[in-house]
Amino acid sequence: MFFSGVSILISCQSSVPYPEAMQQAERCILQSPDSAFHYLALLDSSIRYEPQETRMYYGMLTTKARDKMYIEHTSDSLMKEVVRFYESYGDADKIMGACYYLGSVYRDMKDVPRAITAFQQAAKVGENSRRYDILGRIYEQMGTLFAYQSLYDDAMKSYKKAYTCYLMQKEDAGIVYSLRNQGRMHEYLSHSDSTECYYKAAYKKALEMKNQQIVDAISVELGHVYIDLGKLDSAKIVFSRIADLKDDAIYLNGLGTIYQLTSQPDSARFYFLQALQEPRPSQSVYLKSAVNRALATLEAEEGNYYSAFNYAQKSLELRDSIKKITRTEAIGKINALYNYQLTEEQNMRLVKNNKTKSGLLIGAVIFMVIIIYSYFRYVKKHKRIVGEQEERLADLKNEQYKNSREYVLENEKEISKLELLQQTEGDEEKLTSQIELLRIANQEIQIVQNKRKLLELLLSGSDIYQLFHQAPYQNNTSITVANWAELKDMIDKTYDGFTKQIYTLCPKISEHELHICYLIKIHIQVKDIARLLNRSASAISNSRVRLYKKIYREDGNPEMLDKFILDL
Secondary structure, three states, X not given: OOOOOHHHHHHHHOOOOOXXXXXXXXXXXXXXXXXXXXXXXXXXXXXXXXXXXXXXXXHHHHHHHHHHOOOOOOOOHHHHHHHHHHXXXXXXXXXXXXXXXXXXXXXXXXXXXXXXHHHHHHHHHOOOOOOHHHHHHHHHHHHHHHHHOOOHHHHHHHHHHHHHHHHHHOOHHHHHHHHHHHHHHHHHOOOHHHHHHHHHHHXXXXXXXXXXXXXXXXXXHHHHHHHHOOOHHHXXXXXXXXXXXXXXXXXXXXXXXXXXXXXXXXXXXXXXXXXXXXXXOOOOHHHHHHHHHHHHHHHHHOOOHHHHHHHHHXXXXXXXXXXXXXXXXXXXXXHHHHHHHHHHHHHXXXXXXXXXXXXXXXXXXXXXXXXXXXXXXXXXXXXXHHHHHHXXXXXXXXXXXXXXXXHHHHHHHHHXXXXXXXXXXXXXXXXXXXXXXXXXXXXXXXXXXXXXXXXXXXXXXXXXXXXXXXXXXXXOOOOOHHHHHHHHHHHHHHXXXXXXXXXXXXXXXXXXXXXXXXXXXXXXXXXXXXXXXXXXXXXXXXXXXXXXXXXXXXXXXXXXXXXXXXXX
């Protein structure tokens, strides 16, 4: 949030007093932003008659009030105008504040590159400022955005600067959260000792403040840090001091985990089930997936395999949702970066186009630069597309491996090693937990494999399967559009969205090529595929070679495509 007192500085340098409603808004905006928003709304119809400086400050106050009320910003036009005005106004604190709020707008618009640029500009303008409160928030915002981009080292540097600023300001809440944030970064970087150290420092400072809300917020995270470190007694002590989060899903999950790790399954099950009840504060798809998996482990340990399977199935379904969320967020990040680069490129082009007025030679040079740039963009885009395709194929291969017999055998080898360690090591509880998790994983794979075998039996016994296998040898049998649609539905049900997987790997696949894939999938011979599609056997082979190249972007033979299709 914007810094208190900046309004006084601006008022002192303004040649005209601000309207009374704006002054009222200034006085209450920190403690009561909704009231400030009300006062500012009273000026909606008259503000356009005020001097420009008043209008600009009105825009900043309005943005500040919205930010304090957690109303998402949806447009950058107002704050861009405010920034331009204050850049010519000459006061560093005003420029810093305007840039800070422009960054806040871009943050809400999920435009991370522009948000970081605006916050960096605010920090640069304020590098000699003594307004440590606003500087702390600037660096805090930058750290959060860097963390969102998985740039944990950069985030750590920003959080350290925020901590220094809050120390200078003696702002206790800022100190607590900046310590907590550094602990989070150490956790992401797998620095377990530093993670515990920073969280304990944040927790100690929170207790000194005697602010139960802040204590609760830090306690939940510290408790989970202790759980991850295996310090269950410490986790219990921290959780016992939480006063107001008894219904919080993260808190309940933490208690359930503690009881699970201390071999108290009934208590663990109780808290896990409580965490799944809706609605709960802090409940998320990530938490629900983890809790369902934990319940699956508990049920399997007690031999309730049907119930364990149901919980495991729910966990897998939720993990599919997580993958979609992660994929959507990744696409959003890429789009934001692309739009930022596009704007920068457009700005560069405007500059270059203006320079063309100085002569034909410069114009020719710019033209060549654009051609070369476009070529490299094309090469870069091509490499990116190839890289994304390789990543998709690698993910598919990895997913297939995790559901394979080879993976089960690897798990069984690991179980044997762990059982041997149990006889020599003292930490039997942890080893037992690891062994049970591996066994659960193998049970899940076996269930998936059995389900697939059953579906394949149903497919091979279906009328549509028999129709396609008999059609090449019956002159009076013709395959209709409805027959192809029915075959598609049966294959998709049997092989978990087979058609969607094909389109994901090869969006430009033709209907003819798709039909070849269906026929390969139901084990029809090449000569019979040729008869069904009214093509020669060599034409079908050529189509298989072309399709393999479309998917893998490298040469291959028809049999390589067949193996790929049959493995899907």
